[in-house]
Structures are given as C-alpha cells and as structure tokens.
Amino acid sequence: MPTFRFSARMNGLLLAAAAATLPLVASAHGTATHEAKIDDSVMREQQDWGVAGLRREAVRTITIRMDDRMRFTPERIEVREGETVRLVARNDGTTLHELVLGTRKTLVEHAELMKKFPDMEHDAPWMAHVPPGGTVEIVWTFNRPGPFEFACLIAGHFDAGMVGTIDVKPAARAQRAKNHAKAG
Structure with a gap:
C-alpha cells in the first residue's frame, strides 16, 4: 500500500511538472501563437545583426506579414542603431512559414541546412516558426548598423524569394562622429 501512494504521488507531481512546462516548450519552438519569450528566459548572445531584446525596452512594434506567395509585407524595414x-510575424498563409533574422551569409548557410533537415526546430531568439493563421513575436535590439535581412528558411521558401531587408541606420551620435572624421 505505501508503494501505491508513493507512485500515485510521484505520478501526480510528474503530471503537474509536465503541465507547467508545456507552454514553455510550445513557446520555445515557435509552433503556436504566442507572445515573445519571457525576458528572463531569453538567451542574450550578441550576433552580427544585434542581440535579443527585452520586451519592456521595445520602443515600437513592426508587423511583418507572410503569405503563400513567398513574400513578406513589408519587404523592407528601417530601424536606428540601438533601437x-x-x-510581430503574422502568417496569413496556409502553410508553415518562419521569420529568421541574420546576415545574408548566415541566412544562406542556414537555408542550405534546412534543405537537409526540413523538420529542424528553432529555439534561438532570432528565429521563429509561424503556423498558418498564427502570430509570433521576436524582440530584438539592433545594436549594430548595417544592412541585414529576415527570411523564411523552410526548404524552398528562401529560394523562392521569401527574404526581406533590415536597414539599421547608425545612431545620430555615431553618424556625426563619422561625418566629423571624414571632414577633419
């Protein structure tokens, strides 16, 4: 009899733990409509195109729509360095799409990898699968100026032109310093 109680108690604890972590698993893999990852759980590793941002620091929201014509709307966004x-990636299509931030080089490399492993899951803060009819958020701090891109890297989508441009304009101070150095 004590063994039964122990097992029932353990089973209850395991079920409770599994139920508590299920929303986190769905959120991490971007397979459901959800908000941005909780600020404390975001991996804040510097990338060439910036670093994961904190939702509370976001100064604006940009909605990027995607569809089965393999296009993003808008196809080009402009932000300021440090912003x-x-x-908000919104999938208006009937097939799975994704939003991945990066440089041209990293996106091309990852697109090739996706052809070899089409069921690859994403849990990096700059990548999100977006199910048909769903929305997913990525909060990002663009702390380096330059041209960057966003793309859908699902096999065939990138090759079909599902790519957009992010133009990160230098911060005003940095731009004035560059102009002063050129003039002086």
Missing part, C-alpha cells in the same frame, strides 16, 4: 523593436 529595440518588437517584430
């Missing part, structure tokens, strides 16, 4: 933006 934290909440990118």
Whole structure:
C-alpha cells in the first residue's frame, strides 16, 4: 500500500511538472501563437545583426506579414542603431512559414541546412516558426548598423524569394562622429 501512494504521488507531481512546462516548450519552438519569450528566459548572445531584446525596452512594434506567395509585407524595414523593436510575424498563409533574422551569409548557410533537415526546430531568439493563421513575436535590439535581412528558411521558401531587408541606420551620435572624421 505505501508503494501505491508513493507512485500515485510521484505520478501526480510528474503530471503537474509536465503541465507547467508545456507552454514553455510550445513557446520555445515557435509552433503556436504566442507572445515573445519571457525576458528572463531569453538567451542574450550578441550576433552580427544585434542581440535579443527585452520586451519592456521595445520602443515600437513592426508587423511583418507572410503569405503563400513567398513574400513578406513589408519587404523592407528601417530601424536606428540601438533601437529595440518588437517584430510581430503574422502568417496569413496556409502553410508553415518562419521569420529568421541574420546576415545574408548566415541566412544562406542556414537555408542550405534546412534543405537537409526540413523538420529542424528553432529555439534561438532570432528565429521563429509561424503556423498558418498564427502570430509570433521576436524582440530584438539592433545594436549594430548595417544592412541585414529576415527570411523564411523552410526548404524552398528562401529560394523562392521569401527574404526581406533590415536597414539599421547608425545612431545620430555615431553618424556625426563619422561625418566629423571624414571632414577633419
């Protein structure tokens, strides 16, 4: 009899733990409509195109729509260096799409990898699967100026032109310093 109680108690604890973590698993893999990852759980590792941002620091929201014509709307966005933006990816299509931030080089490399492993899951803060009819957020701090891109890297989508441009304009101070150095 004590063994039964122990097992029932353990089973209850395991079920409770599994139920508590289920929303986190769905959120991490971007397979459901959800908000941005909780600020404390975001991996804040510097990338060439910026770093994961904190939702509370986002200064604006940009909605990027995607569809089965393999296009993003808008196809080009402009931000300022240092700006934290909440990118809301909305899938108006009937097939799975994704939003991945990066440089041209990293996106091309990852697109090739996706052809080899089409069921690859994403849990990096700059990548999100967006199910048909769903929305997913990426909060990102663009702390480096330059041209960057966003793309859908699902096999065939990138090759079909599902790519957009992010133009990160230098911060005003940095731009004035560059102009002063050129003039002086």
